[in-house]
Every structure is written in C-alpha cells, then in structure tokens.
Amino acid sequence: MTGTAVDLIWLAPALALLGFVLNGALALWRPTAKAAVTVIGVGVLATAFAVGIAVVSAFAGLHTEAPVVFRYWSWMPVGTLQIDAALQVDQLAAVMLLVVTGVGSLIHLFSVGYMKEDAGYARYFAYLNLFIFFMLVLVLGANFPVMFVGWEGVGLCSYLLIGFWFNEKVNADAGKKAFIVNRIGDFGFLVAMFIIFWATGSLDFENVFGKAPTLLAAGGGVVTAATLFLFLGCTGKSAQIPLYTWLPDAMQGPTPVSALIHAATMVTAGVYLVARCNVLFALAPISGAVVAGVGAITALFAATIALKQWDIKRVLAYSTISQLGYMFVGVGTGAMAAGIFHLVTHAFFKALLFLGSGSVIYAMHHAYHATHSHEDAQDMRNMGGLRRHMPWTAALMWIATLAIAGVPPFSGFFSKDEILAAAFARGTVQPAWLVFWGLGLAAALLTAFYMTRLMIYTFHGPNRSGAGAEAHLHEAPWVMTGPLVILGGLSALGGVLNVPELWGGGARLHHWLEPVTKAGAALLPETHLSTSVEWTLVTIAVAVAVIGIVGAWRLLKPEALVPARAAAPERGLARVLRNKWYVDELYDFFVVHPLVWLSDAVLWKQVDQRVIDGAGVNGAARGARALGWLGARLQTGQVGVYVTLFVVGVLAILWRLVGGGGG
Amino acid sequence: MLLAPALGISAVLFTLGVAGVLLRRNAIVIFMCVELMLNAVNLTFVALAQRLGVGGQVFVFFVMAVAAAEAAVGLAIILAVYRHKQTVNLNDINILKG
Numbered sequence: 001m002t003g004t005a006v007d008l009i010w011l012a013p014a015l016a017l018l019g020f021v022l023n024g025a026l027a028l029w030r031p032t033a034k035a036a037v038t039v040i041g042v043g044v045l046a047t048a049f050a051v052g053i054a055v056v057s058a059f060a061g062l063h064t065e066a067p068v069v070f071r072y073w074s075w076m077p078v079g080t081l082q083i084d085a086a087l088q089v090d091q092l093a094a095v096m097l098l099v100v101t102g103v104g105s106l107i108h109l110f111s112v113g114y115m116k117e118d119a120g121y122a123r124y125f126a127y128l129n130l131f132i133f134f135m136l137v138l139v140l141g142a143n144f145p146v147m148f149v150g151w152e153g154v155g156l157c158s159y160l161l162i163g164f165w166f167n168e169k170v171n172a173d174a175g176k177k178a179f180i181v182n183r184i185g186d187f188g189f190l191v192a193m194f195i196i197f198w199a200t201g202s203l204d205f206e207n208v209f210g211k212a213p214t215l216l217a218a219g220g221g222v223v224t225a226a227t228l229f230l231f232l233g234c235t236g237k238s239a240q241i242p243l244y245t246w247l248p249d250a251m252q253g254p255t256p257v258s259a260l261i262h263a264a265t266m267v268t269a270g271v272y273l274v275a276r277c278n279v280l281f282a283l284a285p286i287s288g289a290v291v292a293g294v295g296a297i298t299a300l301f302a303a304t305i306a307l308k309q310w311d312i313k314r315v316l317a318y319s320t321i322s323q324l325g326y327m328f329v330g331v332g333t334g335a336m337a338a339g340i341f342h343l344v345t346h347a348f349f350k351a352l353l354f355l356g357s358g359s360v361i362y363a364m365h366h367a368y369h370a371t372h373s374h375e376d377a378q379d380m381r382n383m384g385g386l387r388r389h390m391p392w393t394a395a396l397m398w399i400a401t402l403a404i405a406g407v408p409p410f411s412g413f414f415s416k417d418e419i420l421a422a423a424f425a426r427g428t429v430q431p432a433w434l435v436f437w438g439l440g441l442a443a444a445l446l447t448a449f450y451m452t453r454l455m456i457y458t459f460h461g462p463n464r465s466g467a468g469a470e471a472h473l474h475e476a477p478w479v480m481t482g483p484l485v486i487l488g489g490l491s492a493l494g495g496v497l498n499v500p501e502l503w504g505g506g507a508r509l510h511h512w513l514e515p516v517t518k519a520g521a522a523l524l525p526e527t528h529l530s531t532s533v534e535w536t537l538v539t540i541a542v543a544v545a546v547i548g549i550v551g552a553w554r555l556l557k558p559e560a561l562v563p564a565r566a567a568a569p570e571r572g573l574a575r576v577l578r579n580k581w582y583v584d585e586l587y588d589f590f591v592v593h594p595l596v597w598l599s600d601a602v603l604w605k606q607v608d609q610r611v612i613d614g615a616g617v618n619g620a621a622r623g624a625r626a627l628g629w630l631g632a633r634l635q636t637g638q639v640g641v642y643v644t645l646f647v648v649g650v651l652a653i654l655w656r657l658v659g660g661g662g663g
Numbered sequence: 664m665l666l667a668p669a670l671g672i673s674a675v676l677f678t679l680g681v682a683g684v685l686l687r688r689n690a691i692v693i694f695m696c697v698e699l700m701l702n703a704v705n706l707t708f709v710a711l712a713q714r715l716g717v718g719g720q721v722f723v724f725f726v727m728a729v730a731a732a733e734a735a736v737g738l739a740i741i742l743a744v745y746r747h748k749q750t751v752n753l754n755d756i757n758i759l760k761g
Contacts, residue, residue: 303745637757639693 185236448548
C-alpha cells in the first residue's frame, strides 16, 4: 500500500466485473432494458478509465523504478509454490491499462449505436465488460498464473463474441476455430510456466526476472525452451505464423468486437507478454531471433493476402496480423519501447479503421435493408463513392490509412520507423536482422498499397451499391462518429507520445518504459546508428510509404470494378492471394483431416468402442456375470444342502477349537 | 451326582436332533428335531448347574422362552408354506434356487 491513488488499482477490473454481473443479470431477466444496459456498460468503462488515469498519474508521482505490487490474498499455497492473487502497477502495465480502458471506452460508446437494434444488446455488453475485466487482469497480474487467468479469460470472451450471432453456423464455427487454435498456444504458455517454475522456483514476475540472470545460463537450453514456448502462446493469441488463421475468421463477430478484441487489445497480449518477459528473451538470443523472424515473415505474408481480399473487414484483419508482426519484430529485436509504442499507435489507428468500416457496413446494411436487397454489405466491390455520403468517416479513415502506411507526421510513422530502425541497427551487429528489416520494409510497401486500395474502392470512384440503395446511404449517428473523431485525433497526434530524439523530441514513452526494459536491454549487444544513417532510413521508409500510396492510386481503377455478384473469379497469383495462399486448405489437409481420421477411425472406432467399451466396460460386466453364474450354482434352494454345509462347517470349527488336526 | 450319564444322554439327544435335521425331509419332523437339540442343550445346562451355580438353570428358562416363541413363528411359517405349496416336503420347496 502506498497511500496514494495507486491503491485504487483493484477498482479498474472490479468495475468491469461489476458491469458484467449487472449486464449479465439484465440479459437474463430484462433484455429489453437497453437504456440501463447502456448506462452500466459504458459507465463502468468510463469510470474505469478515470480510475486508470488517477492510478497512472499517482504512480508517475511516486517516481519509483520498482513495480508497486498489491497482494490481496494467498491463492495457491502449495509447498514452495506460493501464488498470490496479486496485481502490480509498473510503467508497462500503466500504458496497457490506459490503452485498454481508453480505447475500450470509445469502442463501448460506438457499440451503443452499432448494436442498437440487436436483440442481444444486453448480452453483448455483458460479454464486452467481461472481456475488459479479463484484459485488465492480464495486463495487471503480478505473476504468471494471474496473467494466465486473464489470458484464458480474454480467449473465452473472444470465443463468445465471435460467435455472438450463433444462429448462423459459420459464426459459431469461427468462434470454435479461434478457441481451438488458441488452445495450442495456451499449451505453450503452460509448458513455459512449468519450465520457469522448475528453473527458478517461483512464478512471481519480480522473483523470476530478478533471479533469471543469475540462475539461468544466457543462451542456455532452459531459457531458450521457456521463451520459445512462451512465444508459441504469443503466436496463438497474437495471430502469428503458424497459428494466425483464426483471426480472419474472427471477423464474423460484430465489428466493434473486431476493433476492440481482434485489433486493439487482446491480440496485442502476446506483444505485451514478450515485453513483460524482456529479461528472459534477452537471455535467449535464439528466441529473440525467432520472435523477430516470425514477426517479419508474418508481416509480409499477411500483407500479401490483404492485397486481394474484397471483404473490407478481412483486409483489416490481415492488416492487423501484419502490424502485429511488426510489433514482434520490435520486441524480438529488443526494442521493447518501439514494440509497445507501435502497439499503442496501432490500437488507435486500427480501432479507428475497424470502427470506420463498422460505420460503412452499418450504412450499407441499412441501405440494403431499405431496398430489400440481399447483396453482401461488407464486399468492397459493392461500395464505391461512399465519401459523398459519409464525409466524416471517409476523412477519418484517411487519417488512419496515412498513419498505418507510415506517412509523417501521423502516429504510425514514428512507431513503425522506430521498429525498422531498431532492426537495422541490430543488423549492423547481426546480419540476420538486415533480412528482417528488408521484409519489414517490403511489408510497409504492401501496407501502403492495400490500405490505399481499400480506401479507393470504398470511398472513391463511382458507387456500385445498386439501384435505389445509394439514396439510402448516410453517415452514422453521432454516438458512432464521435468516438471516430477522438480516435482520429489520437491516430494523427499519437506520435507525440514518443517523438524520437532524432526529431528533437524527448522519446518520452521510451524513457517512461526504461525501468521495465533496461534489465533486458543491458543483456543485448550495444548498437548505435549515426544521425546520417538514421535520416537515410527515415527517407527510405517514407519513400516506400509514398510509393505504395501513389502506386495504388495510379494502378487501381475503381471505375473498372463490377459489383460482387457480377465479378469474374481471379486468375493466377491473384487467385492464390485471394484464397489466402491456400493455407487453410493446407492445414485442413495436413492437420485437420489426419486428426479427424485418427479420432474417428482409430480413437473412436478402435480404442473407444473396442478397447474401452468392449474390453473395459462390457468385459468387466461379462466377467462379473460369469462369476455370478458360478456362485449361483451353489444356491440350490434345498434347505438340506444348506444345513449339511452348515453342520460340516460347525464341526470343522469345533475340530479346530478342541485342537484337532495339530492346530 | 450323575453328571456323566446326564451329559451322555444330552449328547445322544443332540446327535439325534442333528441327524434328524439332516436326514428327514418333512418340515414338521425337522422342526421337532430342532426342539430336540434345544432340549438336549437344556439338559446340559441343568446338569452343569449343579456344579457351576444356578446360572445354567436361569439359562434354561431363557431357552424355553425362545423355543416357545420359535415354535409359534416356525409353525406359522410351515403353515403358510403349506397353504402355498400344498406340501411340507423340503425337497419340493426350492424357490431360493439361484
């Protein structure tokens, strides 16, 4: 206890939990009380955000380098394993706390408009509040098990919200896919926890990270295994190769959910985890290279798929995977602050992009509803020219596009540039990182291209919505556009959080995070770039972004597009990209089908039916029946037989008692 | 006193009772043989009571009381079985056969 507002930290998750309980109760008994649901759902989040601001400003006032840990009760006292239900506030948790509650509040507000007419309104807000609760437990937990509770909890909420409209099978399937793919990652997280406990005897962050440099050999097998298993968890939660396939399907959920869970917060949990464990990753250079390498490859790979998607949300989903790849390049390189910085700016501009696409879908859906049309409201081929009907959304999404493409002075430019510069700097010492830098640069080019493509096809050129529908297109209500405006401001100006020294800024986020990251940074090779090299890198990055945008502007002709129902299928490479490199089909063929065959033909029909049911269950029954049959032979029902046996028995006992037979 | 002849008669009576229970098939006769065994034991009690105190004689009264109760229950059962089966031959009564 510090005697300051930091002590109130428990209020933030508690408020979200309270919102879940109240809204859950309303969902069960008064699902039509939408006004109450709105007040509770948005109110608890706004209050939690206020608590977050109070806590973080009080924490900043403490000027402490060590995290402030609150131990509430002993959760699992088992021998030497002492796990407390404990929360901690430190610089990294503070950043995540503000992002989760701040962006979360805006998205809750947007949801009020987006979900207004949905019958599951109360249930939706109950899940959303529950998600915030688990996300806060994840980022505030002071040891691995508490963090794991949050980690699993957000996965559960993700499942519930992806399959929110569960009466369509495709949505329920997408939810299951997300959940099952995440199990693989969670298995990695669990194994990593076991290894860490085995090697250090503790699961508390303070203990583990404090002891790790002395207990674990740098570059040794133990720490490498632990960090690789941790990263397996990250690839699941943060949608990296090879476990990324669930995220595009997760777009079946309501669009604000995609913005909150599948762009701004939950999927960044893996980045947070690596940054949290920066000491361990610094001790395992191989793992660091794996993290950065997987991140770089994912960034480029997902960007290629995004080039040929027509569903506006799928483009953004692959874009999210790609940007998460960048963050992993950052944290894998050891530039924790750069990775977290990109996490923050990405939360701003990607939430804005998703909510903007939500506005677009909302408008399209209403237009098609009014004209009784059954066209796809999410297919960009059915859009076009929307800027004339939705000027605010168009302008704000352009800001986000410029931010994600990396055009100065928008927020994404600073964070992306910092990651690429860090990778290049590490490349001067270890050439492998030059490859990662190159991959990142290529991905940046594609990012600028596909985002411009999305904007051109959605907002520019002629309208392709179909006769009659265009007249019904209009801007969303202010409860939806308002959050967009705030996020637009953050996307444009978020860079001031961390203007690098090169630009005369104070690199504030970098210095703020130093108490958390310096232990890991001390273990990594020293790198330094001269000012001229840095300026060259900046020039290259900006040039790439501009080439991508201008190239898309020049190459793509929205006038030539035809609506989705009339479109011809793609050919050649475009078709491969359209079909996502056939990765889902490959997984089906090499993983899912063999697994289904194994389960069906071997485990079910042989092991379960023959061995367990046949030999085990029915075998035991048959054995018992045979013994019973034998026993029944003794029961003749003849009193004489019983009496004879009885007398013989008595005589035998007497014989024994009087000492006969030598006994 | 005539302890040895008394115990001898008692043993003979008891053995006759056991043999009757084992060999006869009429439920009434078997029942009477059980009574015979009880009375053989009574004789033993009385005979030994002369040497070991009156406890044995007290026991005899207990046995008589139990035998009387047993006779009532036993005869009732035999009657019920007879009404059911029209026989008291134990070879024909085997409904507990497994």
